[in-house]
Amino acid sequence: MTYRKADVSSLRILRKARDRIDRDYREEIAIAALAGDAGYSREHFIRAFRAAYGDTPGRYRTRRRVERAQELLRSANLTVTEICHLVGFTSLGTFSSRFSELTGMSPTRYRAEAAARGGPAPIPGCFALMWQTGLPDHASSAAANGQDRTSGEARDPAGGVPSGA
Amino acid sequence: MINGIDIVSVWVLDQDSAKEFYTEKLGFELTTDIKLDNGMRWLTVQPPGNTGQHFLLMDPAHSMLDEQTAATVRGLVAKGALSPGVMATSDCRGDYEELVKRGVEFTQPPAERPYGVEAILRDDSGNWFSFTERKQWAS
Numbered sequence: 001m002t003y004r005k006a007d008v009s010s011l012r013i014l015r016k017a018r019d020r021i022d023r024d025y026r027e028e029i030a031i032a033a034l035a036g037d038a039g040y041s042r043e044h045f046i047r048a049f050r051a052a053y054g055d056t057p058g059r060y061r062t063r064r065r066v067e068r069a070q071e072l073l074r075s076a077n078l079t080v081t082e083i084c085h086l087v088g089f090t091s092l093g094t095f096s097s098r099f100s101e102l103t104g105m106s107p108t109r110y111r112a113e114a115a116a117r118g119g120p121a122p123i124p125g126c127f128a129l130m131w132q133t134g135l136p137d138h139a140s141s142a143a144a145n146g147q148d149r150t151s152g153e154a155r156d157p158a159g160g161v162p163s164g165a
Numbered sequence: 166m167i168n169g170i171d172i173v174s175v176w177v178l179d180q181d182s183a184k185e186f187y188t189e190k191l192g193f194e195l196t197t198d199i200k201l202d203n204g205m206r207w208l209t210v211q212p213p214g215n216t217g218q219h220f221l222l223m224d225p226a227h228s229m230l231d232e233q234t235a236a237t238v239r240g241l242v243a244k245g246a247l248s249p250g251v252m253a254t255s256d257c258r259g260d261y262e263e264l265v266k267r268g269v270e271f272t273q274p275p276a277e278r279p280y281g282v283e284a285i286l287r288d289d290s291g292n293w294f295s296f297t298e299r300k301q302w303a304s
Contacts, residue, residue: 008178011243015291018245022272022285052244075279 013038014052017045021057025064026088031057065089066102073111080107172209172219175249176242178290180208183222186289190267193220212252220249245291257282257298271296 017034034057035045049057065087072083081092084107089095099107177183187193193210196219200206205227209219225235225242241247254260257275261284265271272293273285281299288294 008239008243011240012178012291015243015245019270019272019287023274 010048011052013040014049017049017057018053018060021061022064025061025068026086028088061088062098063102066099069095069099069107070103070110073107074114080111083107170218172221173249174221174223175288175292176225176238176247176290177222177288177292178224178239178242180206180222180224182289184208184210187220187222190264190269190289242291245287245293247291248293248295251295251297252286254296254298257284257296261296 017038020029020034020037031046032042035042038045040048046056046058049055049060053060055063068087069083072078072086073080076083078086080096084092084095087095089098096106099110103110105113175183184195184198187210188195192213194213194215195209196211197207197209206224208222210222211217211219225238226232228235230238261271261275264286270287271284272287273283275282275284278297281297283295283297286294286296
């Protein structure tokens with residue numbers, strides 16, 4: 001893909017919005033608010049974000065939360081419910097189903113397998129995150145097969161995780 | 166034998182702004198700022214303490230890249246896709262506080278990792294760095 005000069009400034013703006021999602025992933029910042037701060041309409045923002053990062057802002061936030069949950073499941077002595085709330089989900093059911101969509105297994109099983117492997121993952125968390133969100137992977141294609149990836153934002157005024165999360 | 170890395174190239178969107186960011190915000194030392202005959206501005210900085218490890222802050226538009234490739238690289242930098250590496254610190258949490266005060270953006274505050282305390286820093290162009298205080302690997 002080639003970028004024109006004018007694209008650089010809009011990509012910077014989109015990146016700042018994505019950085020905010022990364023920083024404040026626990027918070028339910030409305031996508032419309034992120035769009036407004038970036039100077040976009042909500043719909044245009046979602047389209048532009050998806051064009052740049054391959055995923056809508058709401059899905060991106062979900063992936064960020066699941067990635068944080070994976071880290072905590074591997075390393076922290078917390079219950080699945082505690083981790084669910086800690087990363088910003090309000091519903092355990094939504095957390096479990098999003099987690100399963102993106103990782104291919106439930107949080108409980110993920111933790112059990114991580115414990116069976118023993119010790120922390122050999123890859124620093126930040127790199128795992130950037131790879132996970134920067135490249136197409138099995139998780140995003142699984143999500144694409146499983147559901148319409150934009151419908152969540154379209155229904156949910158909070159713009160992120162539908163159905164109570 | 167290869168015995169080290171002297172210069173790491175970092176693509177930046179604006180060399181003046183990058184120079185200011187790395188020297189005034191991050192506290193790096195300016196080591197070179199000269200214009201070469203071919204139009205390239207050779208701009209290098211290093212972390213304080215004369216480490217001998219330099220960052221070459223390169224403008225893709227005035228480099229060996231063709232115009233189209235330079236535009237692609239600029240886009241990748243701007244969208245935050247590129248990471249030149251890991252910055253080492255002896256006090257991740259303390260430096261984080263200080264750098265935030267100076268207006269440096271972090272996408273992740275300091276957190277305990279198996280390999281140390283790590284934060285994620287953005288430079289003014291969009292490059293991200295792990296900002297890590299290493300410790301003995303705890304498994």
